[in-house]
Amino acid sequence: MNSQIFHPFVLPFVLGMAFVLTYCLVGLVRVISQLPKDDRKKFWHSLVTPKTAWANIRDLFGDCLFHVKIWKRNPVLGYMHTAIAFGWFMIIVIGHVMLFTLKPLQGIEVEGLQGMFTNFYYPIFFKYFAEETPVFAFLMDFFLLMIISGILIAVVKKIHSKIVGVKRVMHFGFADSLIRFALWTIFPFRLIAEKTNIMAFWWLYSIDLLIFMCMLPFTRYMHIPTEALFILLRHAGIKVTEPRKGYALAELYSCPSCGLCIDACPMSVNDKMSGNTSAYFMKKLRNKDTEESQRIAETCLMCGKCVMICPLSIESCDIKFSQRASVPYNINSDHSYLFCHSERSEESQTNNQKPRVLYFAGCMTQLTPKIMRAMKQIMEAADEEYQFMDENGGICCGRPMMLSGKTAEAKAMVEKNTELIKKSGATKLVLSCPICYKVFKEEYHLEGIEIQHHTQYIDDLVKAGKLKLNKGDVNYVYHDPCELGRAFGVYDEPREVLENVGNLKKAKSEKELSICCGGSLGSFTLTQQERDEITANSVNDLMFNNPDEIVTACPLCLKTFARKSPVKVKDIAEVTAESL
């Protein structure tokens, strides 16, 4: 064969590429075939729906190539990832552009199958086989240097991660270290080969590619091909059903083990607990370490911060829930008793016909009577027609059952509560517990009934002029409960209420970055001491600007903080009632 169109050093690359393409194709078919039938339909449909198609294109570029979310959190890391991913993407693109523009010009035409074979590796080794024009040469060098600059940052991060603002990094095994080394050297080898044309470097470059591609499916770098599929599936609105199948599988392989969730996780207060973070969970589950992934799934507080911080928004909490559900508990709950007791809730309804507002305190709020009293004061001050749904105890909202993966049992409770709520005739349901709020919002079908957490309700009452608040000079800091903030973006309402009653100070980490109080019942296994460490760290963060009082909007956060806080901890309802 003409030395201008072939040299044996392309073979390692060709082999590697063929392997990786085959593997990805098989994987793609596997993931799609594992999707439930409805989801598969949804997926095909989403590809041709203009709205999702546009979102796909936007996120394929934004997330896979430019890493917009990393840029927002940490520009240095953002540059690192963009330089490598986008730079690499560009040299492949430019290689192909050159293939189709320069090759014919230079008179190297090969027909048929042999031509196709040539085209396969030609762009990768272009400089060896043909001349680049100055513009292309400049572009190639530019992007190659860009990649190398990104790799330099990666090396710095590996040696001393704190320089690039990362406290804790993942610890990797041999395979991951080897492939990382291969990745780091691919581009310097290519640069040297192109500049010196020493044959050894062309070989090294090609062998590096072989190593990289052969190891790719078995390491975290599998995220490169998988995340594209994951983005498409996500936009199709598919949800996790099983921990290692279909959509979840795509998510598992999309996790780049970048470790951003490690520093974000409230459990990362010490080295031991930082092993409970999502990055490790995903890795263990990917490697089919069921015992360890089950352990992490049960330890997780389910605060959702890792999902929020994840460059790809991988829904690790959903996977953890499905992992929990995959281990059979022998509780075949019998809740038939719930239905014998409906009369007790009904008797209280007779004395107050058709209230506008139905207030459901929830079981946790029963342990924080200050919130209930404050809510009563507020509703009375605003002259609201309200009914207290569970003053004498009520049925659980169902969330705990769902948390432990017992969907059917949860449904029984949901149905009973729905019946009670609909019977009341109220048009608004107000909840004091963010956990209940989440469940009522997501799992209940209460058409015609507005569901609000009391932060939103109080804010509405203030804005409608129904509550007159006196502004004092207390400095408050607001803690965003996970289920209210990250889950529903209720950030502004409580802050606006607080600005009406005092001065609002900022916490070190706020809103979507707020740190779980440590009391979350999402975790099954954390011990009291471990929780205490998490709480202390969260309190420290809130005390950043020396507030006089910590305000929150969740009975569980309230109780948890009260144990460790140097200042008073109050619920937003209490603070509001105090300034009436």
Add this chain to the structure above:
Amino acid sequence: MDFGFCLSPSSHVKMDSVDLTTFNRLKETNPDVNTCIACGSCTATCTAGNFTEMSFRRLLLMLQRGKEDEAKKMIQRCMLCGKCTLVCPRGINIRKILLDITR
């Protein structure tokens, strides 16, 4: 022969022959089970206890007195809400123990 009465089985808890396998297994992963002071907070606050016989305090005793079947029957009432864990003055992770019993 009919003596006009019959011997009913002794109502004693047979501490000599109680099967503690489940409880001992539980103890390995949750050493806290031994720290219960039987204050009854868990029972009093229990969401399911409002309607049923559910009582974690008694459940632990059942396991220690060879009434595993009764204990397992009782667990079926649990709603797993975690309030018991929240009020326990000994900080026992009750909900985890309940789940572990059923494994």
Add this chain to the structure above:
Amino acid sequence: MKENILIIGGGAAGMEAATQLQKMGLTPIIIEKSETLGGHIAQWDRLFPAFHPAKDVVDKMLDQVKGVKTYLNTEVIDIQKDNDGFHAVLSNKQKIDAKAVILATGFDIFKAERKQEYGYGIYNNVMTSVELEKFFRTGKDERINNPKKIGFVHCVGARDVKVCNTYCSKVCCTTALKQACEIKEVFPDAEVYTFYMDLRMFGPGYEDLYLKTQKDFDVKCVRGRVCEVSEDMDGKLVIKAEDTLFGKPLKMTLDVLILMCAMEKNKSINPIQQKLGITDNSDGFMQNKDMYLGMNSTAQDGVFVAGACTAPKSLPDTIGEARSVATQVYNYINR
């Protein structure tokens, strides 16, 4: 031999230690942050187990310390140690040199608001054992309005990880029974319940008090921890507990609920304690050398401890420790 001994705290421990040291020929100096001597015990009406008036004891103690140099409304704001002994600066700018220091800073009462589920500060008719004692002394408390049903909750802020206090506060059980009898004396028609987990009647005559409580005063002791308190339409308190002996959850309506608040370390001494290099023990009280022969000594040579600053203690315990600390100090000065 007129060596100064600085005593921080003018409660039972401080006063008794001063009395003894003076008799030994040393010069005790009491620094008391409040405006009177006597500490918590001066706020008490009668003492368990025999309903002895607290005033009797306090008056005798006050009489004995008449000649002792005492600074009231004063705190130690700084303290240094060198070869000559201790050099303290008081909040009134005065400087005092002393050869030894006795920390007799006693305890604080657990802030009942911290146990929010009991509704103190939320519901009108929930009060603390200290407030009830004040009622016995003064006969006045607007919350106590000819009550028909009265409940006592034991271990409020004690034996409870959830408020970070795992220790037993020692005196509340006996106090609860004493107060239960007393309130029954005032309102003979009322039903009185106490909610306990273990009744720790550890001292002489205490078990007799328990007997008397049941037999003569018809106080009903229910074994179970109250875990939730709420208010009904009429402003009465509804409590939830488990009757653990009967094995069923229990709900009842009460007119008044008394919370038997635990002892916690008096934290206002923390800055001085830190300067002296004395740490806290796992219960949050001051760490003494050991609980047997070194109970009055600390990690700092020349600094001694007495009374409830090292653990919850009854009055007899405290007086005993105050006397023993005097001996320790005497031996230290004459070593």
